[in-house]
Amino acid sequence: MQKFYLAAGHNVIRAFSKANISFPITKKELLDRAGKAAIQVDFDKSITLADYCKDIKLDKFANKSQFFNALIGSTFKL
């Protein structure tokens, strides 16, 4: 059975903690403070948080739930 790398969300939370991110927050402020953080998204791949968020169309996030919904909605394609 194929094993997937599934800790990307965890790594985003870790990056938020290091950057003292709190909500509500604008996308710009979030990326100014944490955009350069390296987020491991696969066993052999890391990207910056800014790159991870590049397809998010929202300018601000009312809460952490909205951020993650926007992130998944912009990266998980059907």
Added chain:
Amino acid sequence: MNIGSTHAISGKFEVEALSVVCVQVPPISAQTMEDVNKNVDQIIDWMDKAAFGFPGVDLFVSPECGLQGFGPLWNDVLVDLDGPEIQRLRDKCKELGVYGVFNPLVREVRGRKGCNTAIIVNDQGEIVHEYVKMNPWIPGEASHPGWDCKVVDGPKGSKLATIICADGDYPEIWREAAFGGANVIIRVSHYMAPWDRAWEITNKAGAYCNQVYVVTANSVGIDEGYSYFGRSMILNPDGTIICEAPMGLPWMIKADIYPQIVDQIRKEAVTSNFVWTFKNRGASHQDFAGVGDTLDKYTAYQK
């Protein structure tokens, strides 16, 4: 208590402990204003007990119908919010320096006659909150239905809303209070058999589904026809019971709760952030990506 759902809550935040005491007492089914004043005497006596038994209490909560009971003549013993019976309770709050929650049956509120009204009195003796029961227990309770559910700043970082008894059987009023920013919902009740199981279920559901502390005070005793079972309880935002009074006995319960945790849950919870997700259905689908679908697909609220 799991305060961050699946995802951890990040960062530091301040909390203050709000010390809450709820009492469950048997009111007289008042037929005269003398009876009403005896019920006021009883509440004041229990406020003294609360101050003695739980020094430093911030918030004192008494049951629905605590001033008048709910006998056949309840409509003959209505009080005025600026009347002497309420003034006695206001004076007691000021004397003890506590917030108090009381539930008189009021002659008239903003032009509406016969209002089952929860009030919050602050530690200066001022009425800072009035709430008229949105869902009277019909048909037996022919009081005027309420028209809004306001939230008021309380002590120690609390944002308080009140709901009354049968209100708690309707999920809309819990959601309205939480959506308005309440981090503590106070449910005062004159809830009777055979609904002692429903009492627990609805309190737990109200807390969990709205991620809010729930503080309840229910009457005890038997009047002309109904058995009021008590079981006053205080619940965490995950729906677990912190403390619960016994069935049928006059009693006090006390808990320290931390209202700012609720505020932080609403900012930081990713999954099960119901007060946000209920209006953003399917927000992680690619077609929505952060702003979910609306509530207009529900037919239940359409005329």
